[in-house]
Amino acid sequence: MRFETSTIKDIAKALGLSTSTVSRALRDRYEISDETKKVVLAYAEKVNYRANPIARSLKERRSYSIGIIVSEIANNFFSQVINGIESIAYARDYHVIIAQSHESHKQEKLNVEHLASRSIDGLLIALSSETQDIDYLRDLYGKGLPIVFFDRVPDNFETHKVIANNFKGSFDATEHLILSGKKVIAHLTSSETLSNTKERLEGYKAALAKYHIEFNPEIVKYCQHGGMHNIELEQAVKELLPLKPDGIFISSDRLTTGCIMALKKTNPEVAHKIAIAGFTNSNLVELFSPSLTSVKQPAFEIGQVATELLISMIEAKRPVTEFETRVLDTELVKMQKMLGNRFL
Template sequence: MGHVTLKDLAKKLGISASTVSRALHDHPDISDKTKKLVMEAADKYGYQPNPIAQSLKKQSSKVIGVIVPEIKHNFFATVISGIEEIAYNAGYIIMVCQSNETLQREIVTTKALAANRVAGVLMAVSLETTTWEHIRALMKQGIPLIQFDRVIDELDTGKVVIDDFRASYQMTSHLIDRGYKRIGFLAGSEGITMNKLRFNGYRQALKNHGVPFYPELHINIGGCRGRNGRIGAEEYLKMDNPPDAILCINDPVAVGAFCRFREEGLRIPEDVALAGFSGSPESALIEPGLSSVAQPAFEMGKAAATLLLKQLHEKENFRPETITLETELLLRGSSYKEKK
């Protein structure tokens, strides 16, 4: 037989569904004999309570909503695995939604999760998210929220991030150290804190090492996907004096640029060096391999879920904190030509 319901169980025992329900919940009105009978039958027929139906009755759920820009992005897929490990062990299931990098979908998703009375929400904002009334509305309904990776500073929530400024500073310093002089920056979207921090780290490294910043080499491609990287590469290819190295906002963008440069017959890193962010598996698959900032995605997921559970546990006493995780540079062939 398929999924056994409460009603099926009641029918088999010849008692009412409400009696079965009370027996399963150890209600004092129900005799021990009946409770024993119901428990044994539940075991025998493999009755599983419906967690969603139960949570609607209790007005609180064991479901955690997770909103990510894209699931296919290896970084977010790995973060989700980290979240699930912690959530599952604490008796929660996760409901994953993707905003597809649009504000509109993020708004719809936030409302849907609130309507479904999730216990809490873990969120990395979309590239279009420059207004956040929808997130404030969620918080006003008393739904705990933790932000991770891409966060909005202005919102007073727990956050789990990497030190984007420092990581970008280190990677830019590496490019300078290898003898590159005209270093470009392929940016995702202006509004995002992560983008600003990575850009500022790049600028600071240039300044501290006495390498000029060329404004025309800072291109805002408006997205974080491979096709955006191709668009950026296209812009550089039109220049009379193109960059000799480029720091990209993330790995998909770097791989997109890499492929476009290759089509034009450019040699990497001899003609142009490339570096990305996230340390995704595809960064190691291209030849030469892509230099990248390895972000601890699995740990980020675990830390975000742990912080949310802490908030659920402490309720009103919870004080939002920001957890900053360590990164490391994965230095590969895309930035490693011999020094000039």
């Protein structure tokens, strides 16, 4: 079962020209006379000629495709980032190949290597929460694969990075909890090794410090798998509650929704007494109960900026040596007034 299309050779034969002439005419090169160009273009149009991207890739040794690794596409933050990536990539005539790590380092590595063998021209990646060893990425990078990190970035890797202003986002959320009168504010977060975990922890600490609240490490819980497993969350909640928090600041999308879910499931009687502020890009927060204050990341923009940086690396004439880390501001969406809460 094959796909029949006309090739440059067919056109050349039909028009009594050489393939080189046809190729050049199609690519609108200056050496070709207007007349020939017109004839070729018209004929190509007529037979609905499409250049075979595979042949071109082989010749030019690049595939016009960008690999994306996220932990999960069923995550509002990441799917919005992907939309941002696509918006730029398609406009520049790249296509994207998406793979999911499901927060597993092994899966991540497998996917990256699979993509690399598929000749992607560049890679956009948000590390899995498990990942600590990034030597395999360094390897590929060393071999010439441009890489741009976003959201979860390693600190010992020299390349472009795009992140949200995690410090400020966390500071704002924590401050909001403090200002609404909460005294014991817990912090639920991902793997300690992730860049944004660290930054968000700092923002949280800074807000506490500003209001002279002592930082209590006991009340900070880490989820190694970023909340991929419910048990992880339930465990964290179980450990947290005895410490009687009246507010929780949560540092990621999955953890935020997962934590509320765990709270409702395990301790419904206290769930509505605890104020929650967390990172999430869910567009359904307005429906949540208990409601929460959310820190929204500029996901779409993160995707766009990362893609622009990546394409600039791919298309750079000479190896890029100056790298930038772009930091984009988050937005604090405060809990809706009781209006929304009246239901049920």
